[in-house]
Amino acid sequence: MGNDKGMDKAGEVARYGGMRWFDVRWVLVVGMLGLPGRGLLQGQSLAPEAPPEVSEYMGRTVAQTMHYAGAGWLIRNKRDREEGTLRMREALELKPGMVVCDLGSGNGYHSLPMAKAVAPEGKVLAVDIQPEMLEMLKERAAAQAVTNVECIVGEVHDPHLPEGSCDLILLVDVYHEFSHPEVMLKAIHKALKPDGKVVLVEFRAEDLTVPIKPEHKMSKAQILKELEANGFALKRSFEELPWQHMMWFGKSE
Numbered sequence: 058m059g060n061d062k063g064m065d066k067a068g069e070v071a072r073y074g075g076m077r078w079f080d081v082r083w084v085l086v087v088g089m090l091g092l093p094g095r096g097l098l099q100g101q102s103l104a105p106e107a108p109p110e111v112s113e114y115m116g117r118t119v120a121q122t123m124h125y126a127g128a129g130w131l132i133r134n135k136r137d138r139e140e141g142t143l144r145m146r147e148a149l150e151l152k153p154g155m156v157v158c159d160l161g162s163g164n165g166y167h168s169l170p171m172a173k174a175v176a177p178e179g180k181v182l183a184v185d186i187q188p189e190m191l192e193m194l195k196e197r198a199a200a201q202a203v204t205n206v207e208c209i210v211g212e213v214h215d216p217h218l219p220e221g222s223c224d225l226i227l228l229v230d231v232y233h234e235f236s237h238p239e240v241m242l243k244a245i246h247k248a249l250k251p252d253g254k255v256v257l258v259e260f261r262a263e264d265l266t267v268p269i270k271p272e273h274k275m276s277k278a279q280i281l282k283e284l285e286a287n288g289f290a291l292k293r294s295f296e297e298l299p300w301q302h303m304m305w306f307g308k309s310e
């Protein structure tokens with residue numbers, strides 16, 4: 058398969074490919090200490106009006122948030138080879154002038170090339186609930202002289218996006234981590250321009266050879282079920298990526 062994610066020592070499929078088992082255990086320990094709630098980070102409190110987080114949604118187990126200590130995995134050299142990330146971004150058909158949100162941006166693996174693609178008039182809104190991820194993104198943007206990325210520290214139930222502002226909202230390997238899927242989908246709906254699209258890129262649950270833990274994968278049927286129940290309609294899908302579904306949704310209501 059050309060990757061070394063393989064099986065970890067516990068015989069379980071490892072999520073953090075390219076890391077040694079020692080590193081994986083360290084990340085898991087830090088992750089557990091830093092994530093008292095499913096999506097909640099240490100030191101972060103939910104506003105009193107925030108709805109309760111969910112551990113299951115429409116028959117699916119919600120995954121733990123990937124901790125920033127594992128961010129190196131997101132920018133590993135072989136990521137394009139494994140996930141076809143260049144092809145994925147080409148399929149987005151980005152144009153100069155577009156406003157694109159990278160929701161759950163992590164350290165900006167996709168934000169930075171997308172910012173270059175929409176420059177000079179366009180911009181990327183990079184949203185993440187972990188300020189540490191956004192700090193790494195800012196350092197990487199400075200190193201590449203990218204100036205059209207705005208970083209937004211989101212909350213688990215609110216991406217703090219301006220209403221009607223986005224042509225495209227991209228979620229790569231993020232949606233399955235939402236501890237508040239319904240409120241987040243409402244916020245995404247509101248943040249899109251009338252004919253804006255949200256694009257989900259999710260590891261294929263139907264494919265057992267994709268070396269990712271089951272709760273970090275989603276089936277096409279499950280994605281459809283959840284998005285259609287929340288005011289979205291499928292517009293397009295791209296099934297040529299090695300490991301992931303790629304699905305575009307527009308507003309149905």
Ligand SMILES: C[S@@+](CC[C@H](N)C(=O)[O-])C[C@H]1O[C@@H](n2cnc3c(N)ncnc32)[C@H](O)[C@@H]1O
Pocket residue numbers: 096122123131160161162163164165166167184185186187190211212213214215216228229230231234235236241
């Ligand atoms: C697996 S990483 C993927 C990062 C990036 N999309 C990429 O492909 O390189 C998931 C990211 O989503 C973020 N995240 C999880 N829930 C979120 C939420 N409700 N709002 C914004 N970011 C969230 C996490 O903090 C983490 O940085």
